[in-house]
Amino acid sequence: MTQDLSKWATWREIHSQPDIWRAWGQALDVAGLRSWIAAQSFDEVWFCGAGTSAYIGDIIAASVKGARSVPSTDIVANPAHFLKGAKPLVVNFGRSGNSTESIGTLDALDALAPHAARINITCNKDGALATRTSDAPTQIIVLPDETHDEGFAMTSSFSTMLLTALALFDAPCDVPARMSDLADQLDNALTQIAIGPRPERVVYVGAGPLAFAAREAALKVMELSAGQMPAVWDSTLGFRHGPKAFVTDATDITIFTSPNDPTRLYDADLAAELRTQFPNAKVETIGAGGDIDIAMPFGPAWAAPLVVAVAQVRGVVWSDTLGLNVDDPFSGQSTLSRVVSGVKLYPVTL
Template identity: 70%
Template structure:
């Protein structure tokens, strides 16, 4: 492992946004009135809890739904494309995540709810207090959580916005806990971890995990592809699913990261996969990150809570690899006109009641 102490990277906002996460979590843990929001949630009438968002915001929902009972991840990209398939006859509590809060799919989700489930309660967690998620009126019950201004990442890739939205939702929907203490403990872990992270750039990368960490692997792979502008292909899968075809992606020049769980039998399956990969691909770089891993991350609160710590390894590598490729880390697609920080160019179509 190398160290993250590299002053040449200080020029990039994304680098600073990764490193500000511990302080954001500490401060937000103290300021966040969790009890009042949990009381509001308990007072709502709903059939299910849905977590909605697009891209990284959708993966937040995947991580939580994989670990918190009676919740469901419904990407806004799916909901907007076929709203009747989801909303006919349902009264969900719809939790929408949005860094900008203004993406086309965020607005399309509100439109679909207005048309098909106007009375369904809505909880909006956003990093932009001026956004549609923060300010648009709702015909039914709505609660807005505006995260600290620092979480409104200026860089292309979601980093502190992703982690803080995830931890905020876990504080609301997982078992009740001492939020200031837990956020503070996680901040201490990440602060100690960050200086130890950083690996040489591979030709391609793989991230795998189990349960909630499967979707942490998905977010990690996305960070690599986003920040290296697709020049470092990245794949994600579950630890057991990886053998079923996706392993064909691996070559000698591949870096494979396995996010390891403290739970059994999960940890045993992951140990078997690590041993198999090292035997079959002796020239590939295989690293375990997580409970008992080569990068050891204690997970006393469970894998979902530790997901931001695991993903931090990919955040750090992604910035380093992008800089190594000579890219603009804060806008890797500058001049291409293909991807932008807030997705644009999507036409919304009316939703018939």
Template identity: 75%
Template sequence: MSTNLDTWATWREIHQQPAVWRAWGEALDVTGLRSWIVAQNADEVWFCGAGTSAYIGDIIAAAVPGTRSVPSTDLVANPRAFLSGNRPLVVSFGRSGNSTESLGTLDALDALAPDASRLHITCNPDGALATRTSPGPLKVINLPEVTHDEGFAMTSSFSTMLLTALALFDEACDVPARFNALADQLESLLPQFGTPRPDRAVYVGSGPLAFAAREAALKVMELTAGQTPALWDSSLGFRHGPKSFVRDTTSITVFSSPQTPTNAYDTDLVTELRAQFPDARVTNIGPKGDIVIDMPFGTAWAAPLCIASSQIDGVQWAADLGLNVDNPFTGQGTLSRVVSGVKLHGVD
């Protein structure tokens, strides 16, 4: 395994998550924000973002009734397909708040749904999501600046935006106590994560954990600059073709749910994969897994704990490859920390 990983900002940002969650759970004005949300009387809640920020919405929408994931990449490409007279509360996530799709989403709302209520959750107090005004109701949540990750890969930014939205849109709870419990668990889990670099990686799960698997796969691909191909799917969907991706040198991680009958399907898949691919590394992460993660608050709340395993692996594998962990694409000019190269086309 790699050594001297503390020299990388990404490694430090992964390990700062428990402390960030504890402090933010105390500081977040949950009561005031939930009251504002209710007052908007929206027909539907949309979660918008691109890439990792979109996966936040996928995870929450799979768990919280009355919410919908609308990736900004979809909305910007075809705004009239979404903005057709409905009254959504549009929740936008953004680490920098300056991505082209974030700006395009705001432009589309201004043009086609100016009265729609907006809630911006961002890590950058100087970004467009934090500073741009709206013709309709607007609330901005600026996360602690320490979550504005320096590294290419979103880590503490992702998890803190996700937990913030769950605190506001899932059933009401004692937020400081819940954030503290999650922080305690992550602190105990981080030393348990870390595996040898495989040729390929697969992440699967069910419900919200299927979308956690999507973010996990993206993390290891990003951090290893595509040198570790990674696939994600649902536990039941994986057999329908995607399983052909597996080789003897593949690492397969199953995020297992505590719910019935979901857990039975997750467990059946683990058993099947171990029998069919005895030389592959199959790891079950969940309440009764090889790495135990308790999920008393539901699988959406446990998603950041599961995904932390891929954050650790991604950094270690990138370092093993000799990459710049904080910018794996140095010198390539193909990907950047804030997506560039997208030309916005106006809404007629």
């Protein structure tokens, strides 16, 4: 790889993740926050966000029992359907904390569930998720400044918000030790990533939490290539039911493989099938014993940032080879922006 990629903030932010996790694992008040959560009264935990921030909730809900992913885009579009009569603990994710849907979700909560407990996890100390007040029991978790990515694509913000929520809602563990171990794993994984010729299209699949990690991986490729590289995602077993039609000889297919049986066996069967059916396509596995070997000792949800980082790296390389501004791939187009704005919010119907 001959490109000078360190000139891009996105590249630097991807590679800063291990150090961020090590420091944040030491700083996060897990015991205090878990105690606060235990003292609240709620029926369900909702994980809310838009885009990548919503996919964080999908990953957690596929792993943590009693958790539900409710995208803020869905709440804003139909707030009464979700909030009337509900008694959730709402966990809001937002890199900037200022997207229209983040603000709209806070508006909907104030109108329809004003006493619902909230945890706002954000990377921007000056955003609405960090600064807006309410009468509801609320915890504000502002991540280190380094996670407030300069680049268009969410990288360290995605991973650190996800790991923060898992530290609070998954089974208790030694969080500093776990974050340090994950950082070491990512350092190792980053040395294993081979960059081949840029494919015409890309596929990511996985099962359980790794299916939604696949969704985030596909989004990274499309965002960083400004839509010039089509990418799809699906579950391991779901991929055969139509989406496999997307595959051509010029497709890169990545399977995020689970450490758990029987899931691991289904992943392996799909990889073998695709290698037989599409001998000219590139089929790669990422996971324990895979082409990129990531052990996943803490389960697939905790490993999601590790496998997604591979897509982050390749997305930057491919974006650069396309001659794009990696930190702002849509520069000059005015179609997508780093923080979604300009969405008209309508009054919440009581």
